[in-house]
Amino acid sequence: MRVGLLGFGTVGSSFAEVLAAQPGSGVRITRIFNRGVGRKRSHEKARLVPAEAVWTEHVEEVLEAADVDVVVELLGGLDPAERWLQAALLAGRHVVTANKQLIAYRGAALFALAAEKGVQLLYGAAVAGGVPVIPGVAQGLSGDRLTRISGILNGTCNFILSSMESGAEYQGALGRAQAAGYAEADPSADVDGFDARAKLCILARLALHAEIDPEEIPAQTIATISAVDFSYAQELGCTLRQVSRAELVDGMVSAGVGPMLVPRSSPFAWSQGTRNMVVTSGLFGGDVVFSGHGAGGHPTAVAVLSDVRAIAENSVQVRLPAHRMKVVGDVLAPHYLRFVVADEPGIVAAIAAVLARHQVNIDSLLQHRGHPAARLPFVITTEPCLSSTVTRAIAEMAQMAFMVQPPLCLQMLVADDPETV
């Protein structure tokens, strides 16, 4: 199996390294496309590439080369990756990609093209890098009827939130994530949920057979979470994680991405650092948990090489047809409302009145000591209610004069299998 590699950055060079450690695998790199080939060839890991491999700055010398069986795309982004992979598929080449945006937004058309040309398009590295959730679900759970998939799909957010669990504030935890190379200078794609949203679409297609538009999935930022939320969450037997969830409900997909309260007994709570986790829920098999390193050069390279080997072994991935479905962002769940107020008499009464008017029932009211009266944080948890309802109530409250900052509203995950989530 002869590989044409697009991109020799972190993952590309790790791919060369992981491959070099497995002599006799029958996989070898014959061509490499990258800008600035001269610089890349002096990369320490370039020595791991066979000497006879062709390095080029002209992508067409890889896409349609006679000595390439599978094009491995590690560039990312929609354009030009989409055009280039279309060209490779049209030329009858198999494709392996780690490109989550491309598979989330353009996957349906690319899969159709691959099927038409009788070649394979595998993307195990696009979600949860080193965690084999895509082959696990495709090959191992095709016998079940999955109704829900949820996960911790963004390692950067998990690093930040699990650092905050240990006492850090948001800005400090973000800074540490940036210093460690986990977060970009502009962290928006991670912390605002856009990265996780694309991955959730890929999982929904695979597990729920639902084609959904990433833009339709509501995403809530983790940037408004503060240390005090961990303190209140702990009192509720919970911690906070960025959770991505999609569930089949009445022929539609209820989906969302954002920080949520998760029970400390849940596997989500156990996920620390940059680890990723996916939990599938099936009618017959119950909950299945996959967890591991979601990103990084080596784990991602393992996923890419596993896909290449699967193609080499002629292992066609089980692919069940997916159908276009509408996304419902509204969720029936208990909610966590955190207010920061300038203390004065009558605040709880005023807030309770708004909730009552919207028919939202209060489950508990928590207020920890030791905060200044001018910026007093306290929490109300609700009984299960629609997020759209509680959002309307919150919008009314946000206008109240004693609010020092906009109220925070988070979904609380409830354990429905006592042994897991």
Add this chain to the structure above:
Amino acid sequence: MRVGLLGFGTVGSSFAEVLAAQPGSGVRITRIFNRGVGRKRSHEKARLVPAEAVWTEHVEEVLEAADVDVVVELLGGLDPAERWLQAALLAGRHVVTANKQLIAYRGAALFALAAEKGVQLLYGAAVAGGVPVIPGVAQGLSGDRLTRISGILNGTCNFILSSMESGAEYQGALGRAQAAGYAEADPSADVDGFDARAKLCILARLALHAEIDPEEIPAQTIATISAVDFSYAQELGCTLRQVSRAELVDGMVSAGVGPMLVPRSSPFAWSQGTRNMVVTSGLFGGDVVFSGHGAGGHPTAVAVLSDVRAIAENSVQVRLPAHRMKVVGDVLAPHYLRFVVADEPGIVAAIAAVLARHQVNIDSLLQHRGHPAARLPFVITTEPCLSSTVTRAIAEMAQMAFMVQPPLCLQMLVADDPETV
């Protein structure tokens, strides 16, 4: 894809049920072998089998029938299952089996026969039933070099030990497991580790490419664990689980099955009830965790149907060659030694002298109050030492007059990845 089913018990009838819930899957049951067909046909779930399916008490009417593409074996045991599946493979039929003993003890020859006949032999249900660890490892981690595989492979033991964690004594927990149908009247295969040992061999072949003999793997019973061990384990930041481990060491496989102390921060500690868990450790991808329902009709049926669908989709499982390897039972690890003594002066000195003579260093000594002096339990933990060494030391101590019962010696698992085990 036409299925000939061998066995219509719990899993067989669940398979019919799960299949009936997935119209359009392209899979249908055409023949069913079982003893006492009359009785089986009156089973409630027999209505879910297509009316035109042939029921028979003559196995050859399934194994070589022209209208059977894949033989699904749900009988268990080595004989006659082995002969029957050989006949099916020789007749050019694909085989899907949930039979862990058969795959562990006779897998190598059966895989060779399947390869020779150009048919598939899949066994996803043989280990950790509903947890897709076999396709996950075969398809999703073939790009890594796995060096260790460990897991909670026996749901009965996990049920018993996680019940004991909540305060039950061994006999009570075993009784509850028997009442719930999780444990046999003779629980030896589960509690003494023989069931887990067979599964560990299957995983070692798949993940470590090592053919090992189940009989060579040391297995320690959980029947000697008592409530006091959980109390001491808690003080050590641990709990107890039946763990199965196999690791490549210098061209051999270090392997063992038995109750071990696991850190409470480890995923093993999080596994409750009858859930199974497998953790793979790779040179490049690090630790990957798979968890879910290991047994039961429905989860097992999901694994079986997933295998049948994979064959229907022409998905050949990636199978890398395995090599015969020797098993080393000896492990370098810290150990937990629990003694029950008739108290008298000089006991600790006597025990410490034996350990010193064997060059085993003591790490801690724990003794909780409130136990009778005539049956006083206390614990010594050691620094890392060979289990063979500490076993010799323990054998000497067992002769001492103050020992009320034989000392208990357990391996303590150490977290080497701070984020997981």
